[in-house]
Amino acid sequence: MTATKGLEGIVATTSSISSIIDGYLTYRGINIDELAEQATFEEVAYLLWFGKLPTQSELDQLLADLSKEAAVPAEMISQLRTYPKDANSMAALRSAVSSLALYDAEANDMSKEANIRKAIRLQAQLPTIVAAFARIRQGLEPVAPKQGVSVAHNFLYMLTGQEPDEVAVKALDTALVLHADHELNASTFAARVTVATLSDIYSGVTSAIGALKGPLHGGANEAVMAMLEEIGSPDQVESYISGKLENKEKIMGFGHRVYKNGDPRAKHLMKMSRELGELTGNLRWYDMSIRIEELVTGQKGLKPNVDFYSASVYTSLEIPRDLFTPIFAISRLSGWTAHILEQYDNNRLIRPRAEYTGPEKAQYIPVSKR
Ligand code: ACO
Numbered sequence: 001m002t003a004t005k006g007l008e009g010i011v012a013t014t015s016s017i018s019s020i021i022d023g024y025l026t027y028r029g030i031n032i033d034e035l036a037e038q039a040t041f042e043e044v045a046y047l048l049w050f051g052k053l054p055t056q057s058e059l060d061q062l063l064a065d066l067s068k069e070a071a072v073p074a075e076m077i078s079q080l081r082t083y084p085k086d087a088n089s090m091a092a093l094r095s096a097v098s099s100l101a102l103y104d105a106e107a108n109d110m111s112k113e114a115n116i117r118k119a120i121r122l123q124a125q126l127p128t129i130v131a132a133f134a135r136i137r138q139g140l141e142p143v144a145p146k147q148g149v150s151v152a153h154n155f156l157y158m159l160t161g162q163e164p165d166e167v168a169v170k171a172l173d174t175a176l177v178l179h180a181d182h183e184l185n186a187s188t189f190a191a192r193v194t195v196a197t198l199s200d201i202y203s204g205v206t207s208a209i210g211a212l213k214g215p216l217h218g219g220a221n222e223a224v225m226a227m228l229e230e231i232g233s234p235d236q237v238e239s240y241i242s243g244k245l246e247n248k249e250k251i252m253g254f255g256h257r258v259y260k261n262g263d264p265r266a267k268h269l270m271k272m273s274r275e276l277g278e279l280t281g282n283l284r285w286y287d288m289s290i291r292i293e294e295l296v297t298g299q300k301g302l303k304p305n306v307d308f309y310s311a312s313v314y315t316s317l318e319i320p321r322d323l324f325t326p327i328f329a330i331s332r333l334s335g336w337t338a339h340i341l342e343q344y345d346n347n348r349l350i351r352p353r354a355e356y357t358g359p360e361k362a363q364y365i366p367v368s369k370r
Contacts, residue, residue, distance in 0.1 A: 003355040008257065012350070013192065017048055017338050018181040025264050027181055028052070036268045041151055041176035041331070042066065045123060048181055048338035049116065062120070063148070069124035070145035070154060073103040077132055077142055085137040089130070089322045090213040093329060094206055096129045097122070101202035108200055115344065118201045119337035126333050127151055130326040131158035152176055155330065159319070167279060168317050171272050172327075175310060178265045179328050181335030182306075183258070187211035187218065191336045192343045196350040201340055208336045209329055215252065218332070221324040223252035224311035228285055229321075237291040245299055253308030254296050262303035269309035276316035285312035 004010055018027045025032040028047050035044055039053075046054040046062050054062060079099055083092050101107040104121070106114045124145075132142035135158075143158045152173040156164035182188070190211035195204040212218035231240045244251055256263055270289075277283035289304075289312050296302050314324050 001353055001355045006257070012184060012189065013343075014346075015183070015339065015342060016051065017335070017342060018183050020183050020258050023259055023261050023264065025182070032178065032264055033268075035177050036174055036265070039177055041173050041180065041334075044177050044180050045334035048334050049119060049341065063150070065120050066124045066151065067145070067147045067149075069121045070128050070147075072100070072125050072128050072132070075103055076100060076129065077136075080129070080133050080136050080142075083133065083137075087133075087137075088213075089133060090209065090219070090325050090329070092133050093126070093130060093326050094209040094213070096133070097126070097202060097209060098206045100125065100129075101200065104202070107202055110198070110200070110344070112341070112344070115201055115341055119334075119341065122201070122205060122337060123151070123333050126330045127155040128158060130323060130330060131155055134159055134320065134323055135161075151330070155327075156317075159323075167276075171276060171313060171317060174268065174272065175313060175327070176331040178268055178306060179310075179331035181332070181338065185217070186214075187332065188336055188339050192339055193350045195340045195343050196347055198344075198347065201337065204340045205333065205336055208332070212329055212332065213325060218307070218325045218328040220252045220305070220307035221310045221314070221328060222321050224308055225315060225321045225324065227252055228288055228311060228315075231288060234284070234287045234291055237288055238295065241292055241295045242299075245296070251292070251296050251300075251302070253304055253311065254300070254302040256303075256305045259303070259305070263305040265306040266304045266309060269306065269313055270304070273309045273312040273316070276313060280316050282316070285315055 016028070018025065019029070027035060027044060028051055030047070039047075042062055043053060043059060046059065076096065076099065080092070080096060083095070100122075104118065106118060109115075128145050135142050140161075143161045145154050146157050149157065150169065150173060153164060153169045156168055156172060184192075187208040191204040191208040194207040195201065215223045231237055241251065273286045273289060274283070277286040289309060293304055293308070296304075310328075311324065314327065315321070319327065
């Protein structure tokens with residue numbers, strides 16, 4: 001038995017949800033470029049869950065269900081008030097989602113219908129939790145979800161308590177489309193491993209949130225912004241990046257296990273970063289990002305991934321840095337739950353082997369003789 005570090009190149013399951021073939025990403029066979037330019041996040045969530053684009057009435061029903069389910073139990077809000085104000089927002093989300101199961105009468109109902117309802121409920125409630133915690137830690141009251149608006153609109157509304165402008169809603173909606181699913185990424189794999197034991201959907205999503213939090217995965221978008229802030233201005237980019245590369249340190253937001261010629265999602269976020277920078281009159285983050293890309297691609301041949309330009313996009317939308325990864329979670333929840341439903345449909349316990357590298361034939365020595 002020989003291990004492959006990081007399971008690189010290992011095909012661990014079949015899936016009909018999303019594909020990465022020859023550098024092209026599709027959701028249910030539809031190219032991500034088409035979806036980013038034309039679809040809404042709710043259409044994409046429907047596509048991931050049900051395997052086809054919704055008709056207008058199916059979409060209306062989903063929007064109504066998301067609105068109906070968006071409020072979280074009062075106990076959840078009370079619990080969020082007890083979290084330390086400086087808690088990591090992904091840690092808070094991980095705890096909150098785990099607790100949410102305690103208040104869902106259907107939590108342990110493993111029927112397909114109940115699991116679909118829970119996927120929609122989680123999709124509706126995640127933005128409410130993220131926004132509520134973001135306000136509570138600032139000493140503000142949570143804002144109740146608004147009925148009849150999109151996930152992107154509702155999130156920005158609940159975060160600020162004000163009606164978001166159309167450009168911001170559109171930008172966030174596109175970012176949600178771009179992050180919704182990505183084949184067998186680490187957090188989706190974590191979710192599938194968890195539910196393959198026939199554990200419940202909340203356990204799967206809690207595992208996934210834990211995996212997404214790390215800076216080698218979803219946490220990279222926050223790390224990118226921390227880097228941009230640390231660099232400070234475009235004229236400092238060159239010395240900072242050269243220093244990092246000379247020290248063999250990683251530049252966050254670059255590289256990918258699967259894409260070697262660039263992440264197809266990055267160009268959309270780059271365009272949004274420029275447009276939002278022009279609109280807000282602050283192109284500093286975009287200009288710095290472009291210069292970083294030139295240097296990292298030029299010197300290392302590495303291309304930006306989905307996290308790189310999303311940092312400047314979210315900053316232009318005035319979203320606090322530590323909500324970037326929770327926003328990723330809000331979007332990827334659609335993909336996680338689609339994969340969980342697919343896993344249940346054709347389940348087998350996921351239990352690989354390890355190549356043993358420890359001592360052989362060691363003997364037990366009683367504690368008195370050690
Ligand atoms: N900056 C500098 N060098 C890098 C980077 C980077 N961002 N990424 C990879 N490399 C180098 C490695 O140092 C290594 O060099 P070496 O062979 O000389 O040791 C080589 O490229 C291969 O890198 P690995 O880390 O082995 O590649 P792996 O496939 O395991 O990792 C990963 C992929 C985790 C994305 C990696 O590129 C990375 O750490 N990037 C930065 C973090 C990041 O942006 N994560 C988000 C990924 S997208 C997502 O999850 C949403």
